[in-house]
Amino acid sequence: MTLFLFVLLAALVFEYINGFHDAANAIATVVSTKVLTPRQAITMAAVCDMLGAFLGTAVATTIGKGIVDTGVVTMLTVLCALIAAILWGLLTWWLGLPSSSSHALVGGLCGSALATAHGNWSVLKWSAFDAQGAHVGLWPKIVLPMITSPTVGFIGGGLLMLLLLIALHRVTPRRVNQIFGKAQLASAGFMGISHGANDAQKTMGIITLALFTGTTSGAFNQLPSWLGFLHTPEFSIPNWVIITCALTLAAGTSAGGWRIIRTMGHKMVKLQPVHGFAAETTAALIIHTATSVGMPVSTTHVISTSIMGVGAAKRFSAVKWGVVGRIVWAWVLTLPVTGLTGYWLLKLLRAAGA
Known part of the structure; x- marks a missing residue:
């Protein structure tokens, strides 16, 4: 039980870091275009993240049981995965680099699961079909989207920006800014909800994996009756996990992540409201589609490449390569x-007798 409490604490720390690390995903463009003040944007992003967290559990299921063999996973496996993701998130935040919290969690889980299985690579679910005939595993749900979603983001952002430039070529810049200053509020909200729907579910999945592991291993057998809600004999996301992750992600987002916001909103491309609208709309549509089919995509990758595509459509040299x-x-x-x-975290903790 003590180890589970450490896992739960680490999961909530990861979710909080995910919130302020990825706050830039939803608000960097709306801040850089000065449609909203930083505090207004963060408040809106926190609310939208929390609302998005309640929109399904397909991504959580992929993280919890679609990547590694749950029969091999121990509580220590989950803890090491979370610590690895937390360390990477803090390092990239400190450096001001918009990295992927999703891929950090997946990488940590795969590494710790391999160590748990003593290097047996079969513990990783590479590619398979489930009972419903859906293609699951690391290749279709993680690796393929990791390659395609940024590509689609770049191309989609560029194409949408080109269409807007063609449609608006006779409209004065002042009028364009007025129109898209308002439109960007909707696109930023859509981006925030899409981000919350995809990213909050990743922590839901890892907590549920820990609950499932504790239940099936017998670690929860001696729990008092008032802790009966921890028993999870089948892999399904409990409501209390959904609510906890939604609130924690919103709290993290409200703390902001100014280093990364500056990188995405100012250093890559100089943006106007119409550019922010194009980037946010493109990214939100991609993330929303991925969430609906259970793909834990990197919201950071998608919005970053959408911004790059929009910048390249303006002028290729507008992007600071x-x-x-x-x-x-x-x-x-x-x-x-x-x-x-x-x-190596799992190896070290195991050697230390954990």
Whole structure:
């Protein structure tokens, strides 16, 4: 039970960090275009994140039982996965790099599961079909979306921006700013809800995996009756987990993540309201679609590449490609670094007798 409490604490810390680390996803553009003040934008993002967290559990199910063999997972496996994701999130936040909390959690879970299984790679669910005939596993749910969603974000953002430029070429810049200053409120809200729907579910999945592990391993057998709500004999997301994750993500978002907001909202591309609208709308549509089919995509990758695509549509040189290069390196390193961290953390804790 003590170990589960550490897991729960680590999960909530991860969710909180996810909130302020990824606050930039929803509000960087609306702040940089000066449609809202930073405090107004953060308040709106926190509310939208919380509302989005209640929109389904398909992504949570993918994280909890679609990536690694749940029969091998222990409470220590989950704890090491969370610690690896937390460390990477804090490092990239400190450096001001918009990395993926989703991929950090997946990498940590894969690494710690491999260590738990003594290096047996079969513990990872690479590609399979479930009872309903749906394609599940790391390849269709994690790796393929990791490649395609940023690509679609870049192309989609660029195309939408080009269409808007064509449609608005006779409208005065002042009028364009007036129209899209209001429209961007809707697109930023949509982005916030989409972010909350996808990102909050990742922590729901990892907490439910810990509950399922504690129940099936017998670790919860001696719990007093008032803790009966912890028993999870089948993998389903409890309501109290959904509510807790929604509130924690909203609290983290309300704290902001100014280092990353500056990178995304100011350093990559100089944005006007119409550009912010195009980037947010593109990213929100992609994330919403992925969430509906249980894909835990990186909201950071999607909004970042949407901003890049919008900037490239303005003028290719408008994108500060040196900053983009640093961001891409953070993306590339996320899975291997967190995987190795999760692996060696479990090895070290096991050697220490944990």
